[in-house]
Amino acid sequence: MLSKRIIACLDVRDGQVVKGINFEGLRSAGDPAELARRYNAEGIDELVILDITATLERRRALADTIRAVARELFIPLAVGGGIRTEADAAAAVDAGADKVSLNSAALSSPELLTTLAYRYGSQAVVCAIDAKHAVDANGRKIYAVYSRSGSTAANRDAVEWAREAEARGAGEILLTSIDRDGTKIGFDCEMTAAVSKAVSIPVIASGGAGRLHDFVDVFTTGAADAALAASIFHYAETSVHALKEHLRGHDIPVRL
Amino acid sequence: MLPRVALIDYKAGNLTSVRKALAAVGAEVFTPEAAGELADAQGIIVPGVGHFAATAALDAEWVDAILARVGEGRPLLGICLGLQWLYEDSEESPELKGLGVLSGTCRKLRGGDHEGQIIKVPHVGWNSLERIVGAPILEGVADGSQVYFTHSYAAPITTDTAAATAHGERFASIVQRGQIAGVQFHPEKSGEVGLRILRNYMRMVG
Numbered sequence: 001m002l003s004k005r006i007i008a009c010l011d012v013r014d015g016q017v018v019k020g021i022n023f024e025g026l027r028s029a030g031d032p033a034e035l036a037r038r039y040n041a042e043g044i045d046e047l048v049i050l051d052i053t054a055t056l057e058r059r060r061a062l063a064d065t066i067r068a069v070a071r072e073l074f075i076p077l078a079v080g081g082g083i084r085t086e087a088d089a090a091a092a093v094d095a096g097a098d099k100v101s102l103n104s105a106a107l108s109s110p111e112l113l114t115t116l117a118y119r120y121g122s123q124a125v126v127c128a129i130d131a132k133h134a135v136d137a138n139g140r141k142i143y144a145v146y147s148r149s150g151s152t153a154a155n156r157d158a159v160e161w162a163r164e165a166e167a168r169g170a171g172e173i174l175l176t177s178i179d180r181d182g183t184k185i186g187f188d189c190e191m192t193a194a195v196s197k198a199v200s201i202p203v204i205a206s207g208g209a210g211r212l213h214d215f216v217d218v219f220t221t222g223a224a225d226a227a228l229a230a231s232i233f234h235y236a237e238t239s240v241h242a243l244k245e246h247l248r249g250h251d252i253p254v255r256l
Numbered sequence: 257m258l259p260r261v262a263l264i265d266y267k268a269g270n271l272t273s274v275r276k277a278l279a280a281v282g283a284e285v286f287t288p289e290a291a292g293e294l295a296d297a298q299g300i301i302v303p304g305v306g307h308f309a310a311t312a313a314l315d316a317e318w319v320d321a322i323l324a325r326v327g328e329g330r331p332l333l334g335i336c337l338g339l340q341w342l343y344e345d346s347e348e349s350p351e352l353k354g355l356g357v358l359s360g361t362c363r364k365l366r367g368g369d370h371e372g373q374i375i376k377v378p379h380v381g382w383n384s385l386e387r388i389v390g391a392p393i394l395e396g397v398a399d400g401s402q403v404y405f406t407h408s409y410a411a412p413i414t415t416d417t418a419a420a421t422a423h424g425e426r427f428a429s430i431v432q433r434g435q436i437a438g439v440q441f442h443p444e445k446s447g448e449v450g451l452r453i454l455r456n457y458m459r460m461v462g
Binding site for chain 2: 001002003004005040045070071074075076093094096098120121122123124171172197200201202223225226255
């Protein structure tokens with residue numbers, strides 16, 4: 001039976017992991033390659049490098065980070081943040097990324113999803129969607145999509161945009177709840193289920209993980225295929241292994 | 257000297273990860289520009305992700321060269337789309353022929369409702385290997401080990417199937433017939449289990 005995936009996200013700025021890191025035994029808490037090794041040893045199913053660098057030098061620094069992380073890693077590696085063009089995606093893939101994640105660029109140039117799916121295969125193309133609960137002009141409840149790190153309303157509904165992204169060639173949807181991000185009160189299961197049931201490609205839930213049981217909820221009520229978290233692992237509030245033991249205890253298939 | 261293994265690049269996906277994993281298990285990998293360069297390959301790997309139509313690039317010249325090397329006993333490994341290409345054909349591109357060294361037709365996985373469970377296609381993620389028969393490519397791999405898949409089409413279970421995987425239905429996830437082996441998943445993305453399988457292949461290469 002297909003396992004539910006647990007994905008760790010490394011927010012990287014200028015080649016260093018940012019957000020608090022609290023692992024014991026790490027020589028340099030901010031070294032992405034060292035953190036990636038640690039997660040791999042703990043049984044993480046996949047890694048995402050999210051580049052939040054805002055400098056002109058970012059592309060070269062990002063490629064170096066990808067190369068360093070990918071060197072000894074034999075699990076899927078996705079890269080997102082700042083990928084705006086086919087050339088950006090190619091640089092990430094050439095450095096060792098298995099998947100590229102597009103967010104604002106997919107909204108402004110949705111044909112980029114198709115171009116990349118044609119060049120690398122749909123399995124390499126992740127469409128990241130940031131959305132929150134809202135009501136449209138007709139009073140209809142929607143999941144409003146935002147671009148540019150949640151700052152700009154895209155005037156789209158997440159369910160409708162996910163369907164279009166799939167049709168255009170995206171192989172996975174990374175769905176982040178703006179309402180829940182950083183709150184640690186649990187994933188947005190309602191929104192995740194709505195999107196997951198509307199597409200046949202996998203949906204990765206993100207935003208709001210706080211307790212072990214939040215993951216049980218998102219895999220059952222939320223119908224998620226994978227769940228992504230950053231700080232819950234970085235701060236060593238829980239290990240990947242402990243999380244998977246908990247999931248298995250609740251009859252959720254995992255790779256242990 | 258490291259064994260020289262030809263990794264055939266027919267423009268079906270990026271080969272960076274496969275190359276890296278093969279280097280990690282002690283192969284000297286080269287990417288032949290022309291079929292003639294297969295002459296001194298000690299092993300041949302056909303990787304690939306994407307649409308079966310991409311295998312059209314493996315024309316008669318490549319097929320003849322590959323079959324000639326296999327005839328000399330040099331091990332052939334198909335990965336993902338490369339495994340599907342070992343069969344006679346695929347529903348995905350009915351007008352094309354596969355290499356035809358294994359019998360059967362690759363078919364699309366039937367998603368949807370399977371006993372109350374919604375099965376999504378494509379099949380993406382970690383799933384387990386159910387050992388059917390012992391085979392050199394499976395050596396040292398524990399029954400139930402998980403590996404990373406990403407595909408929509410799959411090969412039928414036949415006498416060549418060494419391990420099966422279930423995603424709504426069961427399909428062949430590892431196949432071996434003599435010096436010909438194939439894996440539906442991505443060994444280069446499947447952690448230690450994947451590296452073990454690539455090492456087993458390198459042992460076949462010698």
